[in-house]
Amino acid sequence: MVRGALELLEGLQELVVLCFPRNGRRSEPGMSGRRTASGQLKFRSCAVMEACQTPIHGRMNPSGISVIIPSYNSAEVLPAAIESVLAQTLPPDEIIVVDDGSAPDADGMDRTADVCAPYFKHVRLIRQANGGASAARNTGIARSHGGWLAFLDADDVWEPEKLATQVAAMRQNPEADFCITAARVWSESEQTFVTMSYDGPLDPARIQAALLVRNVFTGLCSSMLARREAIESVGGFASGRACEDRRIAIELLRRHRALILPTPLIRQQPGPAHWRDPRKHGAEMERLIADYAELFRVLDPSGRLRRRAVARVHERTGMHYLENGDLPTAAKHLRSAALMWPFMANPWRVLVNYCLGRLRGRAASASKLAGCMIGIDILLRRTIMTS
Structure with a gap:
């Protein structure tokens, strides 16, 4: 009625x-x-x-x-x-x-x-x-x-x-x-x-x-x-x-x-x-970046703004996986973020904690430690090259 x-x-x-x-x-x-x-x-x-x-x-x-x-x-x-x-x-x-x-x-x-x-x-x-x-x-x-x-x-x-x-x-x-x-x-x-x-x-x-x-x-x-x-x-x-x-x-x-x-x-x-499937969220952000490719070029012909935007997508996606306990996937995205824009704090903080075995109060396995040490070494080299 x-x-x-x-x-x-x-x-x-x-x-x-x-x-x-x-x-x-x-x-x-x-x-x-x-x-x-x-x-x-x-x-x-x-x-x-x-x-x-x-x-x-x-x-x-x-x-x-x-x-x-x-x-x-x-x-x-x-x-x-x-x-x-x-x-x-x-x-x-x-x-x-x-x-x-x-x-x-x-x-x-x-x-x-x-x-x-x-x-x-x-x-x-x-x-x-x-x-x-x-x-x-x-x-x-x-x-x-x-x-x-x-x-x-x-x-x-x-x-x-x-x-x-x-x-x-x-x-x-x-x-x-x-x-x-x-x-x-x-x-x-x-x-x-x-x-x-x-x-x-x-x-x-x-x-x-x-x-x-x-x-x-x-x-x-x-x-x-x-x-x-x-x-x-x-x-x-x-x-x-x-x-x-x-x-x-x-x-x-x-x-x-x-x-x-x-x-x-x-x-x-x-x-x-507010936090959906991280893969879908990442894909949507990449679509936004692609749709505004010309605006990126107008605002910053050097390409730094676009690299920073892509790095931000990886950072947000990585932090979401981290909050949900998927450490390997989180580390993968955070390493990608730091490689594209090595001046963000979250990738460094997480990877260092990961390597020290203190992430979420659990000891990291040897393979995870080795992987993160390699990642940090790459990040250090990248930072030195871009500084």
């Missing part, structure tokens, strides 16, 4: 859009600034829909912000994400949850629909076949109406002042087209949330270079607030491509001005999905 009611509501919403279109985009009170021309729009213009949804907090003055939450088998964590949006001191105009083909539970029930049912006055649920988080975000963009777009992963939450802080900052910096914030991430070792913020150079080219090596923006998608025109000008999120968060940040930086706030305005608690 709940599912049928939600589908009926969605149909009524679409009918309102089709029968009562409005020309132009929703006005954005208090949001001044330049408008960047959209060079390659891939999304249809959406009329403003004022029926079927109650203003959040009873607010009648629109903020012009649409919030899009992609969800895949996230029924357990989705309520916290929705509640954090409803708790915003600057409420958005609409909240869209895009269910990306979630599987029904053991009883065949649609858990996402059940979770969204209590919020039906404020939350619009859209379903689609599984296509990945990027495809879900793009669906939300196409079905949204705000001149500003904010994204929230289903397993993240916002601080109450997140949108208000970003809007105030964008007012003070009207030349910026998108805004990224710091994040608070759960630390298993410290059993508390720690702040992860970007403290590197603000030059767009150097930020792009940093993103090609590693993800320097924790919780990038969940922290982003962007002008619709900026997102549309880069074609939205890259569906079916690896590292979609880094890709959209790089593409936006190539065309638009960014505003980076050091204030942590999202909370992220990584789960199993």
Whole structure:
């Protein structure tokens, strides 16, 4: 019954859009600034829909912000994400949850629909076949109406002042087209949330270079607030491509001005999905490097940036195997990392501990010791040659 009611509501919403279109985009009170021309729009213009949804907090003055939450088998964590949006001191105009083909539970029930049912006055649920988080975000963009777009992963939450802080900052910096914030991430070792913020150079080219090596923006998608025109000008999120968060940040930086706030305005608690099959993760990173081969050449003709990026892939993959107890495979990747970029600390630290037989409190076998000694000898020679 709940599912049928939600589908009926969605149909009524679409009918309102089709029968009562409005020309132009929703006005954005208090949001001044330049408008960047959209060079390659891939999304249809959406009329403003004022029926079927109650203003959040009873607010009648629109903020012009649409919030899009992609969800895949996230029924357990989705309520916290929705509640954090409803708790915003600057409420958005609409909240869209895009269910990306979630599987029904053991009883065949649609858990996402059940979770969204209590919020039906404020939350619009859209379903689609599984296509990945990027495809879900793009669906939300196409079905949204705000001149500003904010994204929230289903397993993240916002601080109450997140949108208000970003809007105030964008007012003070009207030349910026998108805004990224710091994040608070759960630390298993410290059993508390720690702040992860970007403290590197603000030059767009150097930020792009940093993103090609590693993800320097924790919780990038969940922290982003962007002008619709900026997102549309880069074609939205890259569906079916690896590292979609880094890709959209790089593409936006190539065309638009960014505003980076050091204030942590999202909370992220990584789960199993954050570390997938290391081989798949490594392959995705290699694909990212290959796709941006020309950008690597433009940013650093010497090739050092690309070597560093490949080394980083081996380092991350090696550390993952290490955490899961696969020492030989970890050593292989860490040796490869150090051969390509011998100035990273992790390969040296791990290999030295490995050779001393103290890794994870277990004595290393003679063959492992011999292999690591050979690896360290190679690393020393490589370091001397490149220094």
